[in-house]
């Protein structure tokens with residue numbers, strides 16, 4: 201199919217966005233030359249550690265903060281343009297907002313809360329009623345209509361906050377850490393709930409979170425930020441499989457890491473060899489330092505002994521079991537000391553491995569991530 205015919209309209213477009221704060225005489229560049237286009241109906245999750253600029257960015261899109269450079273358009277209309285001095289007010293931008301703390305009006309019923317944005321927009325009463333009923337039904341909250349926010353659970357409050365943001369059918373829904381205030385179980389069930397609603401209603405969403413799992417699970421596209429810039433963006437499976445830099449690998453939870461060098465044939469770490477690393481070493485050129493990253497879920501541990509064979513296609517290092525702990529889902533997870541670096545392995549090939557035992561840790565070379573400086577090495 202022709203890609204151009206396939207393209208969906210752009211809901212939100214950010215070009216060259218910059219935002220600096222001056223605090224105590226120092227300039228902080230919270231956002232730097234950031235470009236992002238979000239298609240209609242797309243669910244984009246912006247993720248990154250504390251201080252990377254996510255909140256500032258979403259506040260700029262909403263109109264709660266003015267950028268210092270660039271342009272922002274919502275469905276093709278400029279809502280911010282630094283050069284043309286356009287800076288539209290929050291309620292004229294056609295965006296809806298859901299925050300971490302819901303911010304429902306405590307003295308208004310659910311129905312009144314949801315109706316409020318329509319009143320602000322001077323929608324006639326009969327139409328208001330109809331739209332409130334429709335959105336409450338879509339979110340399966342009709343039975344809650346007469347309650348006050350204090351009579352709702354955290355999850356229900358969040359759903360009403362969503363209803364209130366969706367009732368005027370904004371072009372873009374902005375979600376600022378919408379699940380952070382909820383407990384872990386509820387957070388996970390609300391993720392699928394939010395996705396179900398997104399699929400059913402088809403709105404465009406820009407969601408920010410510091411939680412990489414939430415980002416990978418929810419986003420059609422994941423945007424990873426680093427110090428005010430985009431470090432990497434793409435479909436979750438792609439970002440997960442190929443983090444572009446050590447920063448991305450680290451943020452995406454790739455826990456096992458070693459600084460390595462090459463002698464031209466194989467990779468070595470400080471006190472040993474990366475067994476089977478010939479193909480990795482062959483892919484390296486240049487002098488920059490190398491870092492090897494490996495996921496715990498791809499890592500297997502076995503008792504060390506003389507004359508062990510290496511599976512073709514694997515790399516292997518020697519280490520000592522430091523701890524055996526219960527990991528995710530109650531599975532045993534092995535913590536292995538390799539030259540003072542701790543590696544985690546989710547699989548064991550020998551039963552009863554105990555702390556202090558000498559082991560070998562192997563992983564398929566194909567899933568190993570090798571970085572030279574900031575670059576991912578193709579191998």
Ligand SMILES: Nc1ncnc2c1ncn2[C@@H]1O[C@H](COP(=O)(O)OP(=O)(O)OP(=O)(O)O)[C@@H](O)[C@H]1O
Nearest residue numbers: 221223228230249250251252253254255256257410
């Ligand atoms: N009003 C402000 N005045 C001065 N500096 C600010 C202001 N708001 C944000 N910053 C700075 O801008 C940078 C980005 O902050 P921002 O809150 O956008 O990050 P974040 O990724 O959302 O972090 P968090 O997840 O902790 O909210 C930080 O260095 C922060 O200290």
